[in-house]
Structure formats: C-alpha cells, structure tokens
Amino acid sequence: MGTDLLSEICRSFVPGLACQHPGFIGPLCTRCGRDNLECGDPPTRPFSYIEPRLTLTMPEIDRLRNVNLKTLIRHKKLHLVLDLDNTLVHSTLSRNLTLEERDHLIKQYATKGLLSEVCDGVMLVKLRPGAREFLEKASAMFDLSVFTKGRRDYAEEVARVLDPDGSRFGSCRWRVMSREDCFTGKQKSLDVVLAHDRVVLIVDDNEEVWAHNNKGNLIKIAPYRFFLPPKNLSEAVKSACRFEDNEAKEEGEFARVLKTLKEVHDTFYEDSFMIEYGHEVSISVKFLLERVHNSNVKTRNAIVN
Ligand SMILES: [Mg+2]
Ligand SMILES: [Zn+2]
Structure with missing residues (x-):
C-alpha cells in the first residue's frame, strides 16, 4: 500500500x-x-x-x-503492531522530577536521542534500551505500526521520537493508532488495522487491553520501567528518577521477542511450510505463534527434566 x-x-x-x-x-x-x-x-x-x-x-x-x-x-513481510508505554518507552510527567534531575537526565540521555520532552514539555519520554535497534531489525521482516491507549497527539510525538526520519513507521499519520481508535469496549482491536489479522503480530506488555479474539496474535513483553511510579514516592524520596537503566540492551526483552518474531516470520515464508499447508495466504500467524510457544515450553521442560 x-x-x-x-x-x-x-x-x-x-x-x-x-x-x-x-x-x-x-x-x-x-x-x-x-x-x-x-x-x-x-x-x-x-x-x-x-x-x-x-x-x-x-x-x-x-x-x-x-x-x-x-x-x-x-516483500516477504508480515505486519507488526507495537504498543508504546512500557513496551518501547517509559514516560512520566515532567513535574515528577526536580529541575536538577531533569537537567541531569537530559545531559545523560537526551543528547543521544534516548530521552525527549513531548506534549510541550509536560511529559518526559525515555526509550527502552535498544528500542531503535529493535525497530530497525523488526522493520526488515514487518510493516510496523503503533497502537497505544495514550492520546493521539502524545502517540504521534513519541512515534516521531522513536523514528525521527519516518523510515520505520512510514508516514506516522496513518501508522499510529491511539485511545481515539479503541471502539470495541474501549479495547485495542485489530479491527482498525488495514492488514488481515492472519498476518498481524502484536507486541505489548499488557494483554488485558486487547480484544479477546486478538490475544492469540500477541507476544507479551515484560514491562519496561525507567521512572518510579509517583504513588510510591515518599517524602524522603521525592523523585521519580532512577538515573540508571535496569535493563541491558543486548540480552533484554527485545532480543527474546525478536527471536520469536523471526521464527514466526521465517516459518510463514518457508517454502516447505507453504507446500505442506497449501496456499500461503491461508496460514495464520496465530497458529505459528502457538507452535513457537509450545516448542519453547517443550525445550524448557526438557532442560528441567
Ligand atoms: Mg503498555
Ligand atoms: Zn460514491
């Protein structure tokens, strides 16, 4: 398209x-x-x-x-729908940090493009370690779009932070779905994605937000948290700032998720698989994802026993 x-x-x-x-x-x-x-x-x-x-x-x-x-x-691709908050980024209200902390973080991360102020400085967005590398690798196998329960203006700004030159999400305007696009019981649904759900995978830290019939397309990722939740801030520790990343770029969740994405993608396009199961168009990624999950469970059990 x-x-x-x-x-x-x-x-x-x-x-x-x-x-x-x-x-x-x-x-x-x-x-x-x-x-x-x-x-x-x-x-x-x-x-x-x-x-x-x-x-x-x-x-x-x-x-x-x-x-x-x-x-x-x-193009030998599938479609991937990505969540933003706690999946690709973690955001906080700027007012949860002191001015000194904000300056420190900006010095440490913003100069490398890993932290950005959005929504007129109201929000501070920190990229998950390896987020851009993940998008680059995933975009070789998938068309990418974003689906967040955040507001549209926030979502489009964060998408631009992640993909400044528009080479991963294409034109952000029609690749970013937000709260305003949740119609079915205020849940995220593939109904508003212009790709058949049999070729769509989802990466999200939250399964609850997805429509029941789309949960089989989902690869869950552990939530990324850089800032502390404001409700946990005591008088002694006023700041939501951690200063340090608690997730390694190389062995983090992105590496695990990419492995699953690649397995599903490669199996979908494997010649032998197409012959075995007939026309490629009838294969569903749900079925392939379930197979990958089952074989991972088997491998884990084999190691345990
Ligand atoms: Mg999330
Ligand atoms: Zn007409």
Missing part, C-alpha cells in the same frame, strides 16, 4: 459499475462526493487516524487488506 492511502481508497472503482461508495469523509463519499444517506447509508467503521472523519465500508476494508496482503507477500 502506498503512503497515499486516501488516494488508494478513492481509487476503489469497478469500471462499468456505479460508485461503490468505499468510504466517507464526514457524510460525503470519498469517490463520488455524494451524501451517505443518498448512498444508502452503508455500515462503516471509523479510521480517523488515517484522515480526520474518515469511515470505510466493510467491503473496502477487505479490499484494502487484500491489496496490503499482496504487498506484504511480495
């Missing part, structure tokens, strides 16, 4: 047929400009992270996912 997703949506047109009304911006069809009431008011799903007030019909969502699937397969 090209970066100009909206023009791709508008292109949905079968010659000889009247406009299929693939989506709407506000009440108006993205293609013919007619009002949705005139178009029979088809059921739609909101995609405002792509374009404000954009909604798409189910046939159009399916068509875009099919276009995406072809692109993924051509």
Whole structure:
C-alpha cells in the first residue's frame, strides 16, 4: 500500500459499475462526493487516524487488506503492531522530577536521542534500551505500526521520537493508532488495522487491553520501567528518577521477542511450510505463534527434566 492511502481508497472503482461508495469523509463519499444517506447509508467503521472523519465500508476494508496482503507477500513481510508505554518507552510527567534531575537526565540521555520532552514539555519520554535497534531489525521482516491507549497527539510525538526520519513507521499519520481508535469496549482491536489479522503480530506488555479474539496474535513483553511510579514516592524520596537503566540492551526483552518474531516470520515464508499447508495466504500467524510457544515450553521442560 502506498503512503497515499486516501488516494488508494478513492481509487476503489469497478469500471462499468456505479460508485461503490468505499468510504466517507464526514457524510460525503470519498469517490463520488455524494451524501451517505443518498448512498444508502452503508455500515462503516471509523479510521480517523488515517484522515480526520474518515469511515470505510466493510467491503473496502477487505479490499484494502487484500491489496496490503499482496504487498506484504511480495516483500516477504508480515505486519507488526507495537504498543508504546512500557513496551518501547517509559514516560512520566515532567513535574515528577526536580529541575536538577531533569537537567541531569537530559545531559545523560537526551543528547543521544534516548530521552525527549513531548506534549510541550509536560511529559518526559525515555526509550527502552535498544528500542531503535529493535525497530530497525523488526522493520526488515514487518510493516510496523503503533497502537497505544495514550492520546493521539502524545502517540504521534513519541512515534516521531522513536523514528525521527519516518523510515520505520512510514508516514506516522496513518501508522499510529491511539485511545481515539479503541471502539470495541474501549479495547485495542485489530479491527482498525488495514492488514488481515492472519498476518498481524502484536507486541505489548499488557494483554488485558486487547480484544479477546486478538490475544492469540500477541507476544507479551515484560514491562519496561525507567521512572518510579509517583504513588510510591515518599517524602524522603521525592523523585521519580532512577538515573540508571535496569535493563541491558543486548540480552533484554527485545532480543527474546525478536527471536520469536523471526521464527514466526521465517516459518510463514518457508517454502516447505507453504507446500505442506497449501496456499500461503491461508496460514495464520496465530497458529505459528502457538507452535513457537509450545516448542519453547517443550525445550524448557526438557532442560528441567
Ligand atoms: Mg503498555
Ligand atoms: Zn460514491
């Protein structure tokens, strides 16, 4: 799928047929400009992270996912949805730190691009050790997007901190999903991702926030915490600042998660696997992930016994 997703949506047109009304911006069809009431008011799903007030019909969502699937397969990639807080970064309110501590942290980390002030300086964001290297390695195997329960403006800023030149998340505008995109019981759901869920993996520290039918796509990562939670701050220890990272870059959670990602990705594209299970498109990453988990459990048990 090209970066100009909206023009791709508008292109949905079968010659000889009247406009299929693939989506709407506000009440108006993205293609013919007619009002949705005139178009029979088809059921739609909101995609405002792509374009404000954009909604798409189910046939159009399916068509875009099919276009995406072809692109993924051509580039031997899958799609990866990443959480932000406690997965790729840890944030705190700047006011939880003293001025001296903030200066110290900025000197220690910000100059290396590992710490950044966002939301007009209200929030301080610390990258998990190895976050950029993780994104670089993952992006060789996956199209990347972000899904956070944080607010959209915060999410887009943090995505830019992680990916300053836009080479990993592409155009942030339609690769960053946030609280505003949680419709199903206020949970995160792959319903708003324009890739078929059989080719989507998720990395998140929190399983609870995900819709029940997407939990099988999830690789859990241990939560990353750099700042102390404010509620634990006593009078004696006023600061939320740890100053030191408690996670190694090399053997941390990213290394473990990358190994699983690579196993699922490689198995998906293994020729022998495709022959064994028929057409590649019918394989689901859920099934592959379960196999990887089961074989890891077997290995662990073998070591224990
Ligand atoms: Mg999280
Ligand atoms: Zn139309």
